[in-house]
Amino acid sequence: MQPFATPAEDPALREACRLESMGGPVAFSAAGQAELERLFTRYPTREAVVVPALWIAQREFGWISAEVITLVSGLCGVAPSHVYGVVSFYTMFHRRPRGRIHLQLCTNLSCQLRGAEHVLNCLREKLGIELGGTTADGLFSLDEVECLAACELAPVLQVTETRRAENDSLVGPLDGEAARILIDELRVQAEASPAPVASVGPVADSAHRCPGVPGDMPTNMSSGGVRGVTSGGPGRASSGGAH
Amino acid sequence: MEVKLLTRNFDRPESWTLDAYEKAGGYRAWKTAFALEPEALIQLVKDSGLRGRGGAGFPTGLKWSFVPKESSSPKYLCVNADESEPGTFKDRYLLEKDPHAVIEGILICCWAVGIHHAYIYVRGEFGLPLFRLRDAVREAYAKGYLGHDVDGHGFDLEVTVHRGGGAYICGEETGLIESLEGKKGQPRIKPPFPAVKGAFGGPTVVNNVETITTLPWIVEHGAAEYRKFGTEKSPGTKLFSVSGHVVRPGVYEIPLGLPCKELVYDLCGGISGGRTMKANIPGGSSVPVLTGAEAEAVNLDYESLAAAGTMLGSGGMIVLDDETCMVWTLAVLEKFYAHESCGQCTPCREGTGWLRDLVYRLEAGGGKSCDLETILSITRNMMGTTICVLADAAAMPAASFVQKFRGEFEAHVGAGHCPMRRRPAHFLTAAH
Numbered sequence: 001m002q003p004f005a006t007p008a009e010d011p012a013l014r015e016a017c018r019l020e021s022m023g024g025p026v027a028f029s030a031a032g033q034a035e036l037e038r039l040f041t042r043y044p045t046r047e048a049v050v051v052p053a054l055w056i057a058q059r060e061f062g063w064i065s066a067e068v069i070t071l072v073s074g075l076c077g078v079a080p081s082h083v084y085g086v087v088s089f090y091t092m093f094h095r096r097p098r099g100r101i102h103l104q105l106c107t108n109l110s111c112q113l114r115g116a117e118h119v120l121n122c123l124r125e126k127l128g129i130e131l132g133g134t135t136a137d138g139l140f141s142l143d144e145v146e147c148l149a150a151c152e153l154a155p156v157l158q159v160t161e162t163r164r165a166e167n168d169s170l171v172g173p174l175d176g177e178a179a180r181i182l183i184d185e186l187r188v189q190a191e192a193s194p195a196p197v198a199s200v201g202p203v204a205d206s207a208h209r210c211p212g213v214p215g216d217m218p219t220n221m222s223s224g225g226v227r228g229v230t231s232g233g234p235g236r237a238s239s240g241g242a243h
Numbered sequence: 244m245e246v247k248l249l250t251r252n253f254d255r256p257e258s259w260t261l262d263a264y265e266k267a268g269g270y271r272a273w274k275t276a277f278a279l280e281p282e283a284l285i286q287l288v289k290d291s292g293l294r295g296r297g298g299a300g301f302p303t304g305l306k307w308s309f310v311p312k313e314s315s316s317p318k319y320l321c322v323n324a325d326e327s328e329p330g331t332f333k334d335r336y337l338l339e340k341d342p343h344a345v346i347e348g349i350l351i352c353c354w355a356v357g358i359h360h361a362y363i364y365v366r367g368e369f370g371l372p373l374f375r376l377r378d379a380v381r382e383a384y385a386k387g388y389l390g391h392d393v394d395g396h397g398f399d400l401e402v403t404v405h406r407g408g409g410a411y412i413c414g415e416e417t418g419l420i421e422s423l424e425g426k427k428g429q430p431r432i433k434p435p436f437p438a439v440k441g442a443f444g445g446p447t448v449v450n451n452v453e454t455i456t457t458l459p460w461i462v463e464h465g466a467a468e469y470r471k472f473g474t475e476k477s478p479g480t481k482l483f484s485v486s487g488h489v490v491r492p493g494v495y496e497i498p499l500g501l502p503c504k505e506l507v508y509d510l511c512g513g514i515s516g517g518r519t520m521k522a523n524i525p526g527g528s529s530v531p532v533l534t535g536a537e538a539e540a541v542n543l544d545y546e547s548l549a550a551a552g553t554m555l556g557s558g559g560m561i562v563l564d565d566e567t568c569m570v571w572t573l574a575v576l577e578k579f580y581a582h583e584s585c586g587q588c589t590p591c592r593e594g595t596g597w598l599r600d601l602v603y604r605l606e607a608g609g610g611k612s613c614d615l616e617t618i619l620s621i622t623r624n625m626m627g628t629t630i631c632v633l634a635d636a637a638a639m640p641a642a643s644f645v646q647k648f649r650g651e652f653e654a655h656v657g658a659g660h661c662p663m664r665r666r667p668a669h670f671l672t673a674a675h
Binding site for chain 2 (some may be wrong): 042043044045047048049050051052054055076078082085086089090091092093104107108109110112113114145146147148149150151152154158160166167168169170
């Protein structure tokens with residue numbers, strides 16, 4: 001029993017904390033719970049598992065609700081306010097549902113120098129949404145992100161399927177046309193497979209930016225659109241983009 | 244001229260697999276290291292002159308020697324893979340292309356310092372580098388290079404890959420430790436330094452991925468061989484990640500002391516579109532900017548860059564051509580720092596916001612001539628006044644941009660708009 005109401009119980013608190021409700025208590029799947037138990041053996045404190053637990057939660061539920069905060073708080077033995085502090089401090093935990101495919105465009109300097117703003121405008125126009133928005137069909141959300149450490153691919157976009165295990169892929173260098181083609185391709189792939197899709201986008205493999213390799217700027221956009229990548233065991237995502 | 248010590252395996256097929264790494268002679272240096280007493284191993288790293296490659300450039304062997312030999316609480320290694328300094332992408336390459344070299348470096352460090360658990364703190368946005376690293380750790384466990392009684396040497400080592408939640412400040416070593424412990428990544432007041440009291444209260448070494456990855460080469464070839472590269476005071480090689488207006492952006496391993504001109508014009512193919520270099524940010528977005536002429540005259544080592552009034556930092560070089568508006572450029576950078584300030588120190592929390600707002604206004608043409616003095620005054624009140632150096636990282640670019648490109652700032656005030664008009668003026672579309 002909490003001595004005070006938590007956001008999971010109190011709508012006014014939720015509003016104050018900019019949290020949303022999933023409508024009732026939530027629990028991890030058996031696989032998620034097993035992963036969590038294994039994680040507890042890897043750290044000397046239960047508190048240290050807060051961030052890994054939030055990652056499991058975001059994979060299982062898609063976003064972090066007031067109930068998820070209560071869940072993680074109970075499992076890790078810390079106050080809900082502590083978990084909330086962590087959730088709101090880091091940029092990658094979503095406090096509201098996001099689209100099935102999360103697009104994050106880098107707008108830091110190296111990408112801006114090579115036309116990120118134009119790509120951003122093309123994406124906004126193509127998707128019909130503003131930054132932070134989600135398309136009406138729930139397929140895409142668009143956000144900006146700080147430097148992705150992929151400046152040789154500038155302007156670069158990170159494509160992530162929200163409810164799947166880690167599958168983040170980099171796409172770049174983009175221009176307006178490549179960005180529009182990418183959206184079409186992703187839509188086709190998503191419509192062809194029920195959620196979650198097995199393949200959402202290309203992976204930028206640094207194989208194509210080996211030091212000193214002369215040549216044109218690499219691109220992960222083939223003429224036919226994007227390359228898919230399947231996730232899986234060791235060696236996955238080993239193929240790079242097309243030249 | 245490139246030198247391939249850390250990047251030696253990058254071109255091998257499936258270089259990230261254990262099989263490829265072993266075929267290339269991997270996991271031999273670890274055996275050599277284990278044959279040495281820990282003190283001798285620390286001395287070897289001291290003799291090599293290796294300095295931390297994350298940005299601060301602190302001598303690695305010296306850092307290790309601050310960790311007490313006997314400790315009542317467990318000692319930890321935190322490998323800093325939170326690469327997020329704008330313009331820096333070298334660690335991503337190391338993790339993607341040679342994760343087993345990172346693991347072998349961890350083995351060497353942990354044997355030298357007497358550590359039995361290493362955490363690799365990987366930034367949350369990393370996809371492929373994280374997948375490859377996790378696979379490599381699994382392979383190393385399966386082969387007996389990690390875990391109980393490593394390789395039959397009676398030494399236990401656990402390695403845990405930890406994924407961050409997305410925050411620039413977690414690249415600061417005490418912010419990283421706080422974050423690893425399950426908290427907001429707000430840096431700690433030092434002392435105590437992590438070597439005395441770090442992760443989970445135990446003595447802790449925090450080393451950058453590139454630093455760790457250099458260790459197997461040094462152990463295998465010796466300190467004297469390593470010192471054949473680079474300069475007397477900056478020995479060895481350094482990965483530079485070059486981006487912006489160059490023909491061939493990418494990661495280049497060069498001996499320290501290489502003329503900047505050679506990196507920009509020979510290795511990177513010069514400035515895109517046949518334009519000229521107006522400015523160069525040589526060590527990641529946080530270091531003072533150089534003019535094109537200054538950059539063409541400087542050598543890339545710790546001392547030469549310091550003498551030129553800037554820093555080697557993380558080696559994340561951003562090249563700006565002659566069509567770039569410097570007010571616009573500074574606005575992009577200050578937006579970043581205002582977003583990333585963790586908020587616990589007033590000079591940083593307030594200062595980064597004021598810098599952003601003032602530069603925004605100048606860029607949009609609404610600035611006043613007194614704004615330039617206000618910016619410089621704010622930077623003076625930020626530097627050296629906070630728990631960590633994020634405030635300095637925001638202030639140094641602001642001060643150097645205004646000092647070196649003052650004419651451009653004044654022209655914005657005079658014209659009431661960006662006189663260059665080459666870049667869109669209203670790029671700042673997101674709410675801040």
